[in-house]
Amino acid sequence: MAIVVSRQDPRYEALNRGHNLRWPAVDADAASRIVLCQSMNDAAEALQQIVSAGMRPTVRSGAHCYEDFVANNPNGAILDMSLLKEVGPGANGSGYRIQAGTMLWDVYVELYKRYGVTLPGGSCGTVGAGGHICGGGYGLLSRLHGLTCDWLTSVDILTVDAQGKVIARTADATHDADLFRACRGAGGGNFGVITSYNFDKLPPAPTEVMQAYVEFLWKDTSVDRFVQIMKTYGEFWERRGPVPDTWGLFSVMNLSHQSHEGFGISVQFCNPDGTCRDLSVLNEYLDLFVPCGGVSTQSGAVGISSAQKPQAPQHNGRTPAETVCVGQHTMRRRTWFSATGDDAGGPGSSHGKYKSVYMKRGFSEAEARCMYKHMQRTIPGVNLRGSVFEIDSYGGAINKKEMLTATSASQRSSIIKMQPMTFWSDPEEEAPRSQWIREFYTELYSGPDADPQHPGVPYPSDKYEGCYINYPDRDMLAYPYWPQLYYGSGDLYPFLQKVKRKYDPNNIFHHAMSIRV
């Protein structure tokens, strides 16, 4: 039986908000109850009760939504799936079933220990499978193995028909195939409540990985050198990224505001066979940054998703790492499992504003100069510490074009995915920080590389490929063409609208950026 946490419950205060403490922004936005499902039947029954009562359900698993899509639900009900966290064989005894509430770290542990396989998902381990996979989740192994949604075979999902009746479906390539495609990348909170993800096959987990970190100090970085770093970074992924021998290489530049001492590039590498026998690609990559003043150090972690202020879960006690010097570079050799654990992330404790962009090509000089300007910018009375652009390598196996029509993740030509972020703890900082990041972003995409018809945003073009729905940004609602930023300018969005009308005719599942009917 589902657990109902109402406003009087001592757990309410902790559970009515997620990792991003910005939401609910005011008490009037808060849900009246959180319904914790303990079984699949609970989920169906609770959803039916919520709908029959004329309330709005919002759905969450890991509670990592960047925007207010879940927590802003005035007097509604949050359907919490986080207690549904089994990972096991599929319905017919083969394959793998991951319940929607499972946190990614638990997904990795279960899949690794039981089966030796993994999901090419994100590095923040407390993110829930529910929103991650249906939004086209990616991670350090995605260049090697594609997006999480690329591996899906079916989803178990609860929808609500026109009469308000809850319907349990298993959508796959032959049953409700349109809904299945929509659940492969269009994002959460659109069509129903996904209770499980099913996979016939998953890729083997790598045996080992190499981790490296290249550090740059702001005091040594002139604007010209900065331009050189950015162009070097982008050119590598543009030129070498599509070649399969690099697909086991994943890199994140953590471009921090100058209120931090410096910034750096984290790298995780394995060969396509999941070993580290041949490090030539890694060395080739690290060599590029030596002339730019980059120093390979052990101090930095891979640090993906510092966005969520990760704290490594201590599942393994001290994680074994062997320091390796290859050529002039210092790096760490680790088992893939311990490396992944260190990056898994902990509960959120801050307020955050996020944006995103997909890039089909590397950085131009104009872009690099704009980024330098804003990263060097100071605003009197405003502390911009905790402001960072995470610049992820992308592409590789993700860019298999056959996935364009099989999934709803439309960005299949990009080589970089960037996530501008800023974090604070005092609510008063929200306005100036939001303004800083908005001005930065708007200027960056109003330059010579931007589509002149769509200034201020990375509208799909030869250079850009829009934004990522799992890094949603309500600022984009100011543009009438915001759906094209997230779903492309082709026929995907009209397709998703059709699926929406068919499977959620009442628009029961909605939020600020859900598919519009």
Add this chain to the structure above:
Amino acid sequence: MRRDPLTRRSFVRMTGLASVAAQSKWLHAAVGSDRWTDLASSRRPRFAFVGATGPNEGVHLFAIENERWSLRQIVRSAAPVSLALHPSSRTLYVLNEISEFQGLPTGSVEAYRIDKSTRQLDLLGRQALSLSATMPRHLAVSPDGKSLAVAVHGGGAYNLLPILEDGQLGRVRSILKETGSGPANGHQETAHPQSIVFDPTGSRFIAADLGSDRVSVLSVEDGLGALVRHTMPPGSGPRNLALHPNGQLLVVDHALDGSLSLLRYDSATGTITKRGPRFHGPFGSALAIDPSGDFLYAAGPAELNVWRIKPSIGALTRLQSQPMEKEVTAIVPHPNGSRIFAVTSKGVLRIKFDVWSEKQKSSALMAAVNGARCLAIL
């Protein structure tokens, strides 16, 4: 006033059930006694607010002097579809029939302060409806003036907003999301709440849902909650409601099959029961009951009907049916009776009736406003 005795006899025969007292009252009004004239004078409307879409989009204020309407102000307003005055007459609420507000999928409501002497409108504020409350259709203010209820066609929901001391609207206080559908393809795929009328207690309102063929009674006391679901004939598409001043006779018109239904409403319990036969029109465009409770006005796509009401037994007798050049989208009875203001896409018509002759006495275009949708008089 000269009356044709034959016509009068036929009228009495038609009504059949009209009490002597009611006839007497009606006669009294018809001959225009001094007392009535005095009363009429005190209730004569002085101002009219007309909501219009299209090139004239906005709310148009007219002053009424000697039965002439003169335009005094136009305020820009997005797709005003429904107007409601606060009981204090100090505020006008305007519902915006839009699908997006501030980038979000929702409609909005505006509150305007009404100047005491000129009645000019001054925007107090614009409040978003709940997320997904797109294309709202109708609003109503509670009798105590403390709440405003909205029927949301597009999003299939009801919203309740608090009215603050100064007339401004607070954030949406309560939401009721509806589900349900009907057999009429293209019209009834989902719930489409259309109209709202508060009952005399003010603690509930009655609502018509075109999409789900339902008339519901909703409580407003502790957030919106459905008290009663009264199912109407499948595919009929209930649209407009009119509650008789006695609080017991509820008239519903149906946009999809053009019929008219009579229901019994119990204000003490908030329950609805079926009452009387259904009348077949075409009706379903606009509906109103005269403040006296004696007449019902019902418009269909191309005609306007006047009915005599015998509320105690729920009897209706059609007195007149006349073709209309344009569909009437709203009817506001004159407070003094015997005439109505009818809104069409060409503007506001004043239509006077002489039920003795069973004919329209006169029709005049008081306000030429292309795209007119709704009207409130003060």
